[in-house]
Amino acid sequence: MSVLRILFCGTPDVAVPSLKALAEADGIEVACVLTRPDAPRGRGRRLTPSSVKMAAQELGIPVIDGNPRDEGFVDELTSLNVEAAAVVAYGRILPQNVLDALPKGWYNLHFSLLPQWRGAAPAQRAVWSGQPSTGATVFRITLGMDEGPILLQNHTDISDRETSGELLDRMAISGAPLLVDAMRSVADGTAQPVDQPEEGVTIADKIRTDDAHVIFDAPVENVDRQIRACTPEPGAWCAFTADADAVDAQPLTLHILAAAPASDAPNVPADLAPGELRAGKRNVWVGTATTPLELLEVKAQGKKAMRAADWARGARLGSEARCA
Structure with a gap:
């Protein structure tokens, strides 16, 4: 069997599960990995x-981090002697001369059922829109954004x-x-995009x-979907004021890490205006355009994450505490 x-x-x-699966797959050899350069992270901004x-590196596969648009x-790429490429959340657009450099093409695992949700945030937009299901697509990369012909799809x-x-x-x-199945079909010539x-x-x-x-003058279902779509990145947030009537009141950023539409329990306040905050012994609620949202976990400005x-x-x- 050719490799x-x-x-x-x-x-x-x-992207890591796909890399590991391809590295273990029969008939496929991951000769090299292309990734983004080391980036500063954390408080110390260490590379x-x-x-x-x-x-x-754990798999013993060589790594390059050059920019595909760089001269040379x-x-x-030609020196690597590879025939095709598998791409998962790489983060850079590939120019035509790079796409032409591999005889069997470039193939992307995209987290939507194309042509739905072409672009950078398909899973996030699926959650935000409230759709009950989505899926993944392997397609051959062309110059158009996520426009190439489809090899395989699955649903979830x-x-x-x-x-x-x-x-x-x-x-x-x-x-x-x-992605493994798609690359095997490329290897044996049975792929039918x-x-x-x-x-x-x-x-x-x-x-x-x-x-x-987060703007709370929307129905609670919409607010809930927005928060879940933005979790963990970039992170849902609002401007919190402990008492809007105070003369020196200054809004602070409140990150909403987890929330849910409030239950029908008798202690849930029914009279909250959009953005109005109310706290009980074990619960914190904020008003929306319909029923309240319960805040479950938050991170206040300059503080650590904690139960709401x-x-x-x-x-x-205060009595006029608000999120806006």
Whole structure:
């Protein structure tokens, strides 16, 4: 059986299951890994390798971190003697001369059922939109954003309380064998890419910090989906004021790490205006355009993460405490 020598391209945690699966697959040899350069992280801003780089080093696979748009990159790629590439959350757009450099093409594992949610944040947008299911797609990369022909797809349900991070972690694992199967079909010549339909295209723009600012004048279901879509990145937040009537009241950033629509328990306040905060002995609620949202875990500005009830006791909420 002939062996397909491939380049693997990826950067974050969600790409690691695919790298490991391809490294263990019969008929495939991961000859090299392309990832983003080490980046400063943490309070000390120390240069830290990507999750994919660390995994590749553990597997004994050579790593390069050159920019595909740099002069000389194609020559470096040619010297690797690889025929195809598998890509998962690499984070850079590949120019045409790089795409042309591998005779059997570049193939991407994308976390949506294309043509739905083309773009940077497919799982996040699926959660935010409230759809009950999504999936993963392996397609051949072309110049158009996530527009290439499809090799394989799978489906997965989205649970009612799932965050986008939890969904991505699940799809990273279930998507790894899908990518292996696709690359094997490339290796043995049985791959039959099918053009994406022109109908049903939606765009999954990257979710930025401003997008994660929670505004509570929406129905509780919408607010809940926004928080779960922005968890863990970039992180849902609001501007908290302990007492809006105080003369020197200054809003502080409150990160919402976990929340849920309030239950029908008798102690849940029914008269909260959108953004109004109310704390009980074990619960903290905030009003929305419909029913209250219960805050479960938060991180106040300059503080560590904690249960919302513990935070509320220390925050000394006034009668006009608000999140906006």
